[in-house]
Amino acid sequence: MSSHESAALTAWRQPTSVRRFTAEQWTDALWGAGQHRCLARLSYRIEDAGCANACPEPAWDLLTSARYYPNFLQVRVAREIRHLHRILRARGIDFVLLKGGAYLSAGFPFARGRGMNDLDLMVRRSALGEAEAALRAAGLVTATLNDYDQHYYRTWMHEIPPLHHPERGVEVDVHHRILPLTSRLNPAPEIMWADAVALPATPGVAILSPPDMLLHTATHLFYDGAILDGFRDLLDIDSLIATHAIAPDYWSRLLGRAASLELGRPLYYALYFARRILATPIPTATMEEAHARFAPGALVRPVMEHLVTRVLPPRPRAARAAPVSAWLLYLRSHWLRMPPGLLARHLGRKGLRRFASDSPAADWPPP
Amino acid sequence: MRTERIGDRGDLHRLAAQGLLYRTGPFVIRLQTRLREVTDTFARIYLGTEVLEDPRLAHFSVRVTASSPLRRPWGAQSQFWIDDIPPFEPYPRTHAFPLLEWGINWCIGTRAHRYLLLHAGALERGGRALLLPAMPGSGKSTLSTALAFRGWRFLSDEFGVILPGAATVAPLPRAIPLKNRSIQVIRDFAPEAVMGPVFEKTRKGDVAHVRPPHDSLARQLENAAPGWIVFPCFRAGGTTAVRTLPRSEAFTRLAQNSFNYRLLGERGFLDLTALVRACACFSLDFSDLDQAVAVIEDLASSA
Incomplete structure (x- = not known):
């Protein structure tokens, strides 16, 4: 075990290794997992490996204490899903649950301890207006946004401005596709709809197919600005693979879907960095094929390797943060979200607003 | 081996500068501070509490620091840290001990959900x-x-x-x-x-x-x-x-x-x-x- 990596990584990859953890390693592991808000997930991973009894008392106290908040959020999200189902079903509008809401509804074991601050769903673009009207009629509201924000969402983004019900509190993000309209990549939502898997308990509600679920998380992490606080998304990628890769045709379907959805590059990064950072078991043949078909050029690879391995995983407590790498990845994510002219206008506008209101822009600096 | 207790030695200040491990009810705290006014009051209030051996895993690793006198020549401030994050705005330097106590209470109230x-x-x-x-x-x-x-x-x-x-x-x-x-x-x-x-x-x-x-x-x-x-x-x-x-x-x-x-x-x-x-x-x-x-x-x- 190397001292230049966080003990939180060691514990995730090899939960039985915690049996031999020293006090310093525990301190480092709990600090690292706490920084990335994945203590509760780590607690279930350690418990599933039969190592709960091997944890010293303060460690198990902190790991299990961390379960209550995510589980509280999950109860709220599950309740919100029931409300949305009732509201949208009455108008005959189908929807696909994305990310946490999907993992929860599908009953994936790895959803235990996973925090869910909002609920992401996708409706067909043709039904978007009616879905929004139905949700507003049922009491959901938008937090006050100015005209520019409204314009920003409705003209360029992949979702409408976030909604929430004042008494229930859960933020509901209604998407019509998985990337901004202005993004470099253009995965067709109809292709994802075609393979979506219906949830028998709730007619009209579906989740993405196993390959699409992974592609969505990969895209969100590497192409939609999530990378600065993205370790939990990397854990999702690791866990989705562990959940689905037992199907014999999983890997070939995954590569095929990535090609038809034009999401080969994010898939390559997801597989490469999951294996590199979390030792996710990915067949060598799959990795080679992903490399041959989807890898970036030889100049970009070492740059991404350098930046991502500094920013994505927890760092050892004694190591320094990498703010420059984080800043470069932040720039990259914006670059990928919008064409240069639009990006310049958007950032200029945000900068002016910051100047005018003397308050920092909401998404900078990164945490 | 004899248990060391707060007050046994005169140098709690030096110990606290390194990191002082002690128990408060079900929780193990690691306190690190160089502020003498904090350690003086601390020693008086928690006299006789067992000092735990380091290294050891703590529930809460907290620090109380003072702002640099160069950066703030007037209105000296103190800051509470948990896991290297300051959850509150700074307090006046003279209120460092109440800040420490409130800070630890805050950690317990917002994190100890096993209870x-x-x-x-x-x-x-x-x-x-x-x-x-x-x-x-x-x-x-x-x-x-x-x-x-x-x-x-x-x-x-x-x-x-x-x-x-x-x-x-x-x-x-x-x-x-x-x-x-x-x-x-x-x-x-x-x-x-x-x-x-x-x-x-x-x-x-x-x-x-x-x-x-x-x-x-x-x-x-x-x-x-x-x-x-x-x-x-x-x-x-x-x-x-x-x-x-x-x-x-x-x-x-x-x-x-x-x-x-x-x-x-x-x-x-x-x-x-x-x-x-x-x-x-x-x-x-x-x-x-x-x-x-x-x-x-x-x-x-x-x-």
């Missing part, structure tokens, strides 16, 4: 715990302190720490922050009480910390069974009035006086129900401490 945490004073007699749940300003700390000097073992002035299953109350004896007029009230009521310095004009007014009685610190790992729940309400100049509460009402009021009842979901409901069923429940209006102590005395010997 059902009530906002309550807690005392013990004959193995049974008396819980005094109340909103700030109800006289909870003052009444808890008064009882601590009248034959009750002091468990906490702030937290009713309830273990899963609600059959056990854990002690969390920490410095008792008396506010404003309560400081003089307790000086008159229990002249033997050891108090730290008075910190003037903090966010909660003037504050002075009472040292928990020696027995309370020495037995901080000795749990109690739930016995009585009394909701105190201080009314200046009012008469003493005690009322038996229906369990349903006690339940509702306890739920409102908990740090994490909502968060614990179903387990919170089950534990709170079990707790209320195990206790005799009362409300108590008071203005005179002697009378309040006598009424609680009566309740405890009859219920």
Whole structure:
């Protein structure tokens, strides 16, 4: 075990290794997992490996204490899903649950301890207006946004401005596709709809197919600005693979879907960095094929390797943060979200607003 | 090997600069600070508490630092850190000790969800715990302190720490922050009480910390069974009035006086129900401490 990596990584990859953890390693592991808000997930991973009894008392106290908040959020999200189902079903509008809401509804074991601050769903673009009207009629509201924000969402983004019900509190993000309209990549939502898997308990509600679920998380992490606080998304990628890769045709379907959805590059990064950072078991043949078909050029690879391995995983407590790498990845994510002219206008506008209101822009600096 | 205790050596300051490990109730704290005014008051309040050996895993690693005099030549400030993150705005440098105590309470109240945490004073007699749940300003700390000097073992002035299953109350004896007029009230009521310095004009007014009685610190790992729940309400100049509460009402009021009842979901409901069923429940209006102590005395010997 190397001292230049966080003990939180060691514990995730090899939960039985915690049996031999020293006090310093525990301190480092709990600090690292706490920084990335994945203590509760780590607690279930350690418990599933039969190592709960091997944890010293303060460690198990902190790991299990961390379960209550995510589980509280999950109860709220599950309740919100029931409300949305009732509201949208009455108008005959189908929807696909994305990310946490999907993992929860599908009953994936790895959803235990996973925090869910909002609920992401996708409706067909043709039904978007009616879905929004139905949700507003049922009491959901938008937090006050100015005209520019409204314009920003409705003209360029992949979702409408976030909604929430004042008494229930859960933020509901209604998407019509998985990337901004202005993004470099253009995965067709109809292709994802075609393979979506219906949830028998709730007619009209579906989740993405196993390959699409992974592609969505990969895209969100590497192409939609999530990378600065993205370790939990990397854990999702690791866990989705562990959940689905037992199907014999999983890997070939995954590569095929990535090609038809034009999401080969994010898939390559997801597989490469999951294996590199979390030792996710990915067949060598799959990795080679992903490399041959989807890898970036030889100049970009070492740059991404350098930046991502500094920013994505927890760092050892004694190591320094990498703010420059984080800043470069932040720039990259914006670059990928919008064409240069639009990006310049958007950032200029945000900068002016910051100047005018003397308050920092909401998404900078990164945490 | 001999156990080292706070006060055994003169150099707590040097130890705290490195990192001082100690227990407060069920929690292990690692405190690191170079501020002598913090360690001086700390040593006085927690005298006799066991110093734990390093390295050891702590529940909460906290630091209290001072702003650099170069950056702030006037209005020196102090900052509380948990895991290298400062959760609050800085305090004036002179308020570093109250900041430390509030900071640790904040860590417990926002993170220790393995326990059902009530906002309550807690005392013990004959193995049974008396819980005094109340909103700030109800006289909870003052009444808890008064009882601590009248034959009750002091468990906490702030937290009713309830273990899963609600059959056990854990002690969390920490410095008792008396506010404003309560400081003089307790000086008159229990002249033997050891108090730290008075910190003037903090966010909660003037504050002075009472040292928990020696027995309370020495037995901080000795749990109690739930016995009585009394909701105190201080009314200046009012008469003493005690009322038996229906369990349903006690339940509702306890739920409102908990740090994490909502968060614990179903387990919170089950534990709170079990707790209320195990206790005799009362409300108590008071203005005179002697009378309040006598009424609680009566309740405890009859219920």
